[in-house]
Amino acid sequence: xxxxxxxxKFQVLKTGQSMTLQCAQDMNHEYMSWYxxxxxxxxxLIHYSVGAGITDQGEVPNGYNVxxxxxxxxxxxxxxxxxxxxxVYFCASSLTxxxxxxxxxxxxxxxxxxx
Amino acid sequence: AQTVTQSQPEMSVQExxxxxxxxxxxxxxxxxxxxxxxxxxxxxxxxVIRQEAYKQQNATENRFSVNFQKAAKSFSLKISDSQLxxxxxxxxxxxxxxxxxxxxxxxxxxxGTILTVHP
Numbered sequence: 091x092x093x094x095x096x097x098x099k100f101q102v103l104k105t106g107q108s109m110t111l112q113c114a115q116d117m118n119h120e121y122m123s124w125y126x127x128x129x130x131x132x133x134x135l136i137h138y139s140v141g142a143g144i145t146d147q148g149e150v151p152n153g154y155n156v157x158x159x160x161x162x163x164x165x166x167x168x169x170x171x172x173x174x175x176x177x178v179y180f181c182a183s184s185l186t187x188x189x190x191x192x193x194x195x196x197x198x199x200x201x202x203x204x205x
Numbered sequence: 206a207q208t209v210t211q212s213q214p215e216m217s218v219q220e221x222x223x224x225x226x227x228x229x230x231x232x233x234x235x236x237x238x239x240x241x242x243x244x245x246x247x248x249x250x251x252x253v254i255r256q257e258a259y260k261q262q263n264a265t266e267n268r269f270s271v272n273f274q275k276a277a278k279s280f281s282l283k284i285s286d287s288q289l290x291x292x293x294x295x296x297x298x299x300x301x302x303x304x305x306x307x308x309x310x311x312x313x314x315x316x317g318t319i320l321t322v323h324p
Contacts, residue, residue, distance in 0.1 A: 132314030
């Protein structure tokens with residue numbers, strides 16, 4: 091049971107660099123999302139997708155891009171990293187939110203530091 | 206917009222004792238889901254327990270149970286017979302089946318409560 095696989099686990103970037111955080115799930119979930127976790131703020135939604143080819147912004151989307159070419163994969167791209175993007179990032183997947191048993195399954199998180 | 210508040214930044218409990226973590230939320234909806242997630246030092250987010258708002262019966266999962274007070278918008282987590290492995294950050298979260306736009310499918314999290322278990 092792989093569930094949600096997220097890579098890398100740790101990353102250090104220099105300001106202005108770009109990178110992609112990878113996320114894959116094997117549960118055939120339609121809904122996938124990215125969150126960032128900052129101290130004292132819980133987790134906040136960055137972007138989400140309701141299926142292949144469909145993405146939309148969450149509450150803190152600036153500086154991030156996403157795409158969803160397959161049901162399984164939902165990468166998050168940082169185009170030009172800034173120190174304010176230092177955070178722990180989580181990918182999550184679930185059944186369509188309106189359905190029963192709609193709990194989210196999370197990846198292991200990526201601790202990103204931008205220097 | 207919904208908000209979730211966990212007013213206890215830190216809690217501690219002796220092994221084998223019982224502890225209750227508090228959570229309140231604000232919403233105008235009548236249909237929603239509430240969750241407690243556990244985050245141990247490994248960072249993995251683990252679902253502890255789930256409650257559907259239309260169910261009056263409080264959810265239980267082994268040593269974990271909730272006290273769901275819909276009118277008071279309160280959703281506390283009780284951990285009985287605490288174990289060392291229960292030490293973690295605990296997050297309360299709200300999810301609406303009806304939200305749209307930037308909130309579609311969003312889990313709204315509280316700030317978290319760090320639970321320490323003393324042997």
